[in-house]
Amino acid sequence: MSEGRIAALAELARLELTAEESARFSGQIEAVLSAFQSLAQVSVEGVEPLYHPGHSEMVLREDSPRDSDSERLEVGAFRVPPVL
């Protein structure tokens, strides 16, 4: 995978890479993806993806408020440090 492609992915993921990281990851990610190419050979025609191994029914509870991070809670909102 080219360093240009790595840079594009890093931007999508909001990661900042050094030149050294970018060069190193490029070779390593290429090696990993080419080893994973074997997946393309598997016949998956009509197979539903399995995204989750657990029980399938959705468990919902009453949407009622409870104590949480109360130290930081002010007038029903969290105060955070300024971002910019």
Next chain:
Amino acid sequence: MKTSMRTISQIHDAFDRRELSPIEFTRGFLARAQASKLNAYLTLFADRAMAQARHAQEILDREGVTPRQRHPLLGIPLALKDNLALQGQRTTCGSKMLADYKPPYSATVVRRLEAAGAVILGKTNLDEFGMGGSNENSAFGPVIHPTHSDRVAGGSSGGSAAAVAADLAWAALGSDTGGSVRQPAAFCGILGLKPTYGKISRSGLVAFASSLDTVGILARSPQDAELLLSVCSGGDELDATSLPEAPYAPDESGTPFEWSGLRLGVASDISESDLDPEVARAVRLFQERLCGLGASRVVLDFPHASQAVAVYYLIAMAEASSNLSRFDGVRFGSRAPEAESASDLKGFYQKVRSQFGSEVKRRILLGTFALSSGYRDAFFRRAAQVRRLIARDFDSAWSRADVLVLPVAPEPAFRLGERNSDPLKMYLADRFTVPANLAGLPALSIPCGTTSEGLPIGVQLIAPAGREDLLLSIARALETPEAE
């Protein structure tokens, strides 16, 4: 004193006879942990643990004997992997990103342990966010193997495994996303239980890959693993993926295990030449031992097993890239000093997120790729389709076998620094552990000998969903005199 006891039940007997006090017991663990050079702990709670031990002592003094029903872990010193939240205490995940993070609540499992009377000694070292198999990806340095100082302790729950093996904790919790409890347990010579997906609540476990993550148990004896499982398990309304069921009930019947009905499945595609010769031999001898006791051996095909590592890593990395987006310096994650001077939001995020270590960055990049437009179907979706095929392979196996036997890792603990530059080689070493996570099945790593150099070797048992009882019955039965 410590060498003669192997189970929590024996410790409680010693408490009851006043041969041992919870206070001196905890003090001994803290002293050893403080003097240890293994880097197994990231944080020790000396004062807090002693306060818990004193509280256990008060209960014992008041009741006369250990109230085992109400406080099944009374006075038992435990360690927690540092990706499990403990209210108000540093929870780092082995990352600079969370070096000073103190969660506002405790994980459900941690609350359950404390309610059962456990003493929490501290938080153990791990590969950053659980990503690694050697503990060398911790921002706070690697864990050293308890008996071979030039070797890794395994990972990602390396600190928990080393702490138990080196007698720095009686037992410990870890997390297992692709083998992170079983592999370090095997490397350090203890038991490692990865329960069925959803058996133990994940509420308060910092997420790595949500469809694969499980809280697991590192213990010295099957009896302890059962007891800990009974305390930790059971439905939890704070985790929508936890199984809505009662806690695990340990088998207290004393009925001898019936070896003759046991069908042992072995995978046809695992060749001994693919393994370290001493690991291959130990696993073979283990199978022969079980067959000698009366079990029968069935060879099974797993047509999609060769794809398990690719499927696992694509899914784990995709989920990680999504889960770790919350470390942005606003919701979670410390603000690197450079971030404060960023001129725009993107620059701010990038400076904050540059605190991730190499392995985490690599996985986020790969996960972002697997989910990106134009590649999602060929990588992430296809991986999930093959995941279903792997789960079906297991489903068919259960008609012919009760439990599967396979190695935990292809080789024993390797040398520190030996694998750092070759992530693919590290990933491929997970080939025997990731299938159980993909299918959500329970699996147990059991010590089964040592190499000529004295390095522990582990063997893995995998059972159908919900059959932790079978895994633990086998492990228990192997300790009886008849099975020697």
